Structures are given as C-alpha cells and as structure tokens.
Amino acid sequence: xxxxxxxxxxxxxxxxxxxxxxxxxxxxxxxxxxxxxxxxxxxxxxxxxxxxxxxxxxxxxxxxxxxxxxxxxxxxxxxxxxxxxxxxxxxxxxxxxxx
Amino acid sequence: xxxxxxxxxxxxxxxxxxxxxxxxxxxxxxxxxxxxxxxxxxxxxxxxxxxxxxxxxxxxxxxxxxxxxxxxxxxxxxxxxxxxxxxxxxxxxxxxxxxxxxxxxxxxxxxxxxxxxxxxxxxxxxxxxxxxxxxxxxxxxxxxxxxxxxxxxxxxxxxxxxxxxxxxxxxxxxxxxxxxxxxxxxxxxxxxxxxxxxxxxxxxxxxxxxxxxxxxxxxxxxxxxxxxxxxxxxxxxxxxxxxxxxxxxxxxxxxxxxxxxxxxxxxxxxxxxxxxxxxxxxxxxxxxxxxxxxxxxxxxxxxxxxxxxxxxxxxxxxxxxxxxxxxxxxxxxxxxxxxxxxxxxxxxxxxxxxxxxxxxxxxxxxxxxxxxxxxxxxxxxxxxxxxxxxxxxxxxxxxxxxxxxxxxxxxxxxxxxxxxxxxxx
Numbered sequence: 278x279x280x281x282x283x284x285x286x287x288x289x290x291x292x293x294x295x296x297x298x299x300x301x302x303x304x305x306x307x308x309x310x311x312x313x314x315x316x317x318x319x320x321x322x323x324x325x326x327x328x329x330x331x332x333x334x335x336x337x338x339x340x341x342x343x344x345x346x347x348x349x350x351x352x353x354x355x356x357x358x359x360x361x362x363x364x365x366x367x368x369x370x371x372x373x374x375x376x
Numbered sequence: 377x378x379x380x381x382x383x384x385x386x387x388x389x390x391x392x393x394x395x396x397x398x399x400x401x402x403x404x405x406x407x408x409x410x411x412x413x414x415x416x417x418x419x420x421x422x423x424x425x426x427x428x429x430x431x432x433x434x435x436x437x438x439x440x441x442x443x444x445x446x447x448x449x450x451x452x453x454x455x456x457x458x459x460x461x462x463x464x465x466x467x468x469x470x471x472x473x474x475x476x477x478x479x480x481x482x483x484x485x486x487x488x489x490x491x492x493x494x495x496x497x498x499x500x501x502x503x504x505x506x507x508x509x510x511x512x513x514x515x516x517x518x519x520x521x522x523x524x525x526x527x528x529x530x531x532x533x534x535x536x537x538x539x540x541x542x543x544x545x546x547x548x549x550x551x552x553x554x555x556x557x558x559x560x561x562x563x564x565x566x567x568x569x570x571x572x573x574x575x576x577x578x579x580x581x582x583x584x585x586x587x588x589x590x591x592x593x594x595x596x597x598x599x600x601x602x603x604x605x606x607x608x609x610x611x612x613x614x615x616x617x618x619x620x621x622x623x624x625x626x627x628x629x630x631x632x633x634x635x636x637x638x639x640x641x642x643x644x645x646x647x648x649x650x651x652x653x654x655x656x657x658x659x660x661x662x663x664x665x666x667x668x669x670x671x672x673x674x675x676x677x678x679x680x681x682x683x684x685x686x687x688x689x690x691x692x693x694x695x696x697x698x699x700x701x702x703x704x705x706x707x708x709x710x711x712x713x714x715x716x717x718x719x720x721x722x723x724x725x726x727x728x729x730x731x732x733x734x735x736x737x738x739x740x741x742x743x744x745x746x747x748x749x750x751x752x753x754x755x756x757x758x759x760x761x762x763x764x765x766x767x768x769x770x771x772x773x774x775x776x777x778x779x780x781x782x783x784x785x786x787x788x789x790x791x792x793x794x795x796x797x798x799x800x801x
Contacts, residue, residue, distance in 0.1 A: 359757020
C-alpha cells in the first residue's frame with residue numbers, strides 16, 4: 278500500500294470513528310466475507326480472481342463497474358450492491374495491503 | 377492451584393453480570409501466550425471455519441480444540457453430483473490435517489456426549505472431559521424423531537442423503553441398481569430445511585443421469601411445500617428441459633412410509649417407488665439439545681447476531697443450519713462459513729475486553745447444477761440492522777442467474793475448491 282492509499286484509509290477510518298464506534302478490525306472482517314470464493318485473505322486457490330496485493334484503484338474500479346453495470350458479470354453485479362461504497366473502500370484497501 | 381484457565385473463568389463469570397469485560401482484558405496481559413481456550417463442536421462449514429479463523433486472527437494466541445466425530449470432512453454442497461454420477465466421494469472429501477499441522481488446532485475425533493454450560497465443560501465418548509472459556513457449537517441439523525411414521529431406523533432402505541457421507545453412497549448405489557423404467561421419488565419437507573435449492577438440484581442431476589443411463593425412468597418430486605422454494609422460475613425451466621421425466625407434485629406432505637415396499641404415504645395417495653429418497657423434517661443438531669439450549673418451535677436456536685451466542689446462554693456461540701434464521705437467510709454451508717467468521721471476530725474481541733463488531737455483514741452464494749455442467753445461482757448480502765437487532769437482506773442486492781449457464785458451472789466448482797480451502801487449508 279502506498280502513502281496515498283494509507284492516508285485515504287486513515288482518513289476514512291477517522292471519519293467513520295466520528296460517526297459511530299467502528300470495530301478496529303472492520304476492514305479485515307468485511308474482507309473475510311469475500312474469502313469463500315476469492316480465497317483466505319484474497320489468495321484464490323484457482324478458478325476465481327485473487328484479490329491479495331492488487332492495487333486499491335484497480336479493485337475499486339472493478340467493483341464500481343460491477344455496481345454500475347458497465348462490467349458484465351454472472352454474480353458480482355448483484356453481490357457488490359449489498360455493500361456501501363465506504364465498505365468497498367475498506368475491503369479494497371485491506372486486500373491491497375495483503376502480500 | 378489457581379491456573380490461568382481458572383482465572384479466565386472467574387473473570388468471565390465476574391464480567392458476565394456487569395457491562396464490562398475489563399477483567400478479561402487485564403488478563404490478556406498477564407504473561408503466558410494463550411488468551412483463552414475455545415472448544416468447537418462440529419467440524420463442518422461453520423466449525424472448521426471458526427477454528428481456522430480464531431487461530432489465524434489471533435496469531436495463534438487463542439487455544440482452539442475442535443471436536444468432530446468424522447475423521448475427514450465430507451461436503452454436502454457438491455454431494456448431489458456424486459449421487460448423479462458426475463463426481464466421486466473423494467472429490468468431496470477433505471482432510472483435517474492442515475487445521476492441525478498448519479493452524480495448530482487441537483483435533484479430537486470423537487462424539488460429544490454431554491455439554492455442561494454451567495461448569496463450562498464438554499464430555500466426549502472416548503476422550504474424557506474438556507473445559508472451555510468459550511464454546512462454539514456448529515451442530516448442523518438432525519432429523520425430528522417419529523416425524524414420518526415408519527421411517528426411523530430404515531435409512532439404509534429409504535436414504536435421506538441430506539448429510540454427506542455414507543448416506544450419499546447408499547443413495548448413489550440404489551440409483552445405479554434401479555432398473556430402466558423405475559421411479560425415483562424424492563420427498564422435500566416443509567421449510568425451513570437445510571439447503572433450500574438442494575432438493576431441486578438433486579432432482580435435476582438424478583434426471584440427468586437417468587436420461588443417459590435409464591431413459592424410461594421417472595423422477596417424482598413430492599414437495600410438502602406449495603411451490604419450489606428457491607430459484608423457482610429457473611428450476612421450473614430446468615424441470616421442463618427433461619421433457620416429462622421429472623414430475624413435480626406440490627403440497628405432498630409425507631405422512632408415513634412403508635420401508636419394505638418403498639411406499640410413500642401421502643394424505644390422499646400412496647406412491648410406490650423403486651428408489652425412495654426422503655428428506656425428513658429437521659431441527660438443530662442434537663448437540664444443541666444436549667447442551668440444553670432453548671429452541672424456537674422446539675427446532676432452532678435463537679442467537680444474538682453480534683456474537684452468535686445463544687440467547688440466554690452467554691459464552692456459547694452457535695452457528696449455521698442450527699439457527700433460527702434472520703429474514704431470508706438460508707441454511708447453507710456458505711452462510712455457516714460466514715457465521716463462523718462473525719463468531720471468531722466476536723470471540724477475539726470479547727477476550728480483549730472489547731465490544732463485538734457493531735456492524736457485521738454476511739453474504740451467501742448458492743450454486744445449483746441443473747445438469748452435468750450448467751448451473752444457476754442465488755446470492756444475497758445481509759447487513760446488521762441495529763434497530764431490528766438482526767442482519768437484514770440488502771434490498772436491490774443479490775438475485776439469481778439470468779439462465780442456466782456453463783460459466784457458472786465452472787464458478788460452482790471453483791467456489792467449492794476455494795471455500796474448502798478457506799475452512800481447511
């Protein structure tokens with residue numbers, strides 16, 4: 278994760294903390310909901326995209342394109358709509374930080 | 377001698393009556409490496425996931441004992457493909473070895489005979505009694521005794537195959553031994569039952585096999601419900617594609633069976649089958665009853681959705697199919713895995729003296745095969761609603777496939793590989 282990402286995540290976490298008490302492991306917990314298909318910590322064992330170590334920009338772009346319908350999908354366009362943009366930012370930052 | 381565990385227990389008891397768990401937090405800094413001992417009963421989708429994630433997220437500082445009666449994990453999802461002859465038992469069987477060697481989970485292969493939630497102990501048939509700081513029960517389902525007259529004790533002759541393992545093999549063999557022109561009758565109980573789309577998938581993959589191997593045969597689906605309970609339009613279309621081979625009969629609640637003649641007794645009808653596959657009415661697994669947990673409708677465990685602790689029984693977390701579900705939440709392996717992660721996160725917070733995550737999210741994906749390669753899905757995302765105190769499905773999210781397709785056939789098998797690894801590798 279580069280400095281810009283780190284600041285973005287810190288900023289986000291700071292804002293959320295003001296809004297409501299946020300769990301210190303919220304990003305980790307949210308990202309774990311993806312692991313059933315995309316592998317533990319985003320390391321797919323095959324047949325699904327690995328998410329670990331991808332840049333946050335790339336992951337966010339994909340997810341927002343699924344959300345808008347710009348990127349065709351079998352299932353992700355339906356799943357991504359279940360998460361707020363703020364949650365998606367936490368998730369993508371977390372996967373970007375995985376080795 | 378006053379051991380660490382005793383101290384944890386005392387602190388836990390003291391904290392239970394107050395609004396703070398500060399005692400536990402202080403304890404975590406008192407030397408040693410273990411922050412507590414979690415015993416997990418049941419190594420299926422919920423329990424195995426909890427075991428791995430507790431060890432992973434605590435960097436090995438929480439001790440985990442997993443008690444599971446089966447020596448290997450056998451998956452219910454994908455087991456219909458074994459019945460349909462598309463996959464073999466070894467394809468749905470996974471070792472517990474990595475949980476032991478890679479993650480440091482203590483595995484006890486044994487049957488749990490008693491749970492004492494006051495003394496915080498679990499007793500096994502052959503390995504004595506184990507104490508715990510927190511208990512996780514992932515008991516799956518058991519069938520309600522005497523719900524179908526004449527059925528109990530005849531599961532070799534009238535298999536359910538609704539728990540993967542020997543029953544899967546029994547049903548596959550009966551299907552193989554059936555003569556061409558035979559009737560395969562499948563009974564579906566009233567909702568709620570484990571894996572809502574599972575019975576309809578089974579009807580499809582059995583028909584897929586019969587279409588090739590025994591084309592004069594018939595699949596009779598006797599559904600106690602008034603209509604198909606999951607992916608209705610897609611399964612209706614799939615049934616039609618078998619051109620009369622599958623007959624779907626709604627409102628067919630089973631009153632009894634005659635095992636000798638393999639006859640299903642409905643309210644107004646008796647149907648003799650060559651293979652009779654009865655999925656009986658079910659409830660939370662027997663371990664939940666042994667632990668004395670209060671049940672809703674004598675069937676399901678009510679939980680606090682922030683920690684997955686059974687209501688009224690702090691320190692005992694319950695996962696998966698055994699739960700009284702939140703609105704539209706399916707009883708599925710995928711969902712049990714998600715429950716396991718919420719429970720693991722909550723347990724680690726509680727050991728630290730922190731409140732559980734106030735905003736947990738769980739999601740579900742169920743893939744169903746309609747033949748040997750085409751698949752349909754249903755997906756949903758459930759966000760915790762602080763007012764309703766339970767996860768609620770996100771409106772506008774989730775949904776089903778446009779149509780059965782091969783791409784999702786590949787995705788379904790990749791899903792299986794990845795979720796098995798997420799639990800066990």
